[in-house]
Amino acid sequence: MNITVTAPTTVFLYSLLLGIGLAAVYEFIRMLRAAGLKQTYAIIITDILFLCFAGFCTFIFALGFLNGKVRFFILLGEIVSFVIFRYTVGELLSHVYSKIFKILTIILLFVTKKIKKLLKKLLQFVLVPLYNISEHKRLKKEKKGLVNDKHKRTRVSKSRAGKHKEKKAPNP
Numbered sequence: 218m219n220i221t222v223t224a225p226t227t228v229f230l231y232s233l234l235l236g237i238g239l240a241a242v243y244e245f246i247r248m249l250r251a252a253g254l255k256q257t258y259a260i261i262i263t264d265i266l267f268l269c270f271a272g273f274c275t276f277i278f279a280l281g282f283l284n285g286k287v288r289f290f291i292l293l294g295e296i297v298s299f300v301i302f303r304y305t306v307g308e309l310l311s312h313v314y315s316k317i318f319k320i321l322t323i324i325l326l327f328v329t330k331k332i333k334k335l336l337k338k339l340l341q342f343v344l345v346p347l348y349n350i351s352e353h354k355r356l357k358k359e360k361k362g363l364v365n366d367k368h369k370r371t372r373v374s375k376s377r378a379g380k381h382k383e384k385k386a387p388n389p
Contacts, residue, residue, distance in 0.1 A: 225290060228282045232291045235278055236298030239271050243299075244307050248314050271295075 246263050254263070275295065279287045 225288075228288075229290050229294045231282065232278065232294030233298040235274060236295035237302050239274060239295065240299045240302035240307065242270065243267055243303070244310055247307070247311065251311065251315055252318060 246267055249263070250260065254260070275287065275291065276285070279285055279291060283291070
């Protein structure tokens with residue numbers, strides 16, 4: 218491939234675009250972190266995956282434009298555009314999606330509060346009749362003479378039920 222003066226300039230401009238694309242991918246990763254992916258191992262894994270992805274993209278870029286030779290100006294173009302994007306557009310986007318996440322959390326809390334109230338009413342609607350049924354069964358068992366004494370059902374004898382004869386004390 219003949220390299221002319223315009224070819225390195227064109228490749229450098231394309232490397233600027235590649236750096237912007239990589240910064241957009243990294244901004245997506247930052248958005249995931251802002252949404253709640255804040256564990257140390259998750260951050261390390263996403264950073265390593267991003268670095269592998271960026272290296273692969275740089276290699277494919279160099280393979281397509283410079284026969285696989287990674288030149289310094291390609292890396293410089295990627296890094297410059299990445300940093301500029303990150304500290305300009307990236308900061309604006311982080312403010313936008315942080316506000317979006319705050320609004321979404323408020324909406325989510327509101328919805329979960331309403332769902333909890335609805336479930337509470339639904340459970341009361343279902344459980345009160347069930348409680349009444351079980352209370353009715355318990356009362357029936359008490360009438361029949363079954364007593365629930367510490368999870369042990371025993372038959373109440375008639376003498377314990379209050380139908381026993383009183384003994385008179387002997388006269389001195």
